[in-house]
Amino acid sequence: MLFVIWSIEHDAWWRPHRWGYTTELSEAGLYSAVESAAIVAQANQVAFHECRIPAVSLGLTMAIRAIAAPELDERIWTILQDWKTTHE
Secondary structure: OEEEEEEOOOOEEEOHHHOOEEOOHHHOOOEEHHHHHHHHHHHOOOOOOEEEEEHHHHOOOOOOHHHHHHHHHHHHHHHHHHHHHHOO
């Protein structure tokens, strides 16, 4: 299973290869379960800054990603902002 990583600290998705952040879901990196768990564990040692989300739960597969991402990006951005507001 692949995961995308949301940075609560940066309000952005992790890019591929851990190369920075993007607000565009379509530009987010896809990480393995092991790598995403390691990234999140390292980032959250002091405070909760990152979370991982199964890519399949976002409807993201490599085949449909380019087509679906613009709509999903806005919907997921809203969901994450709402979650952040209720958990601050």
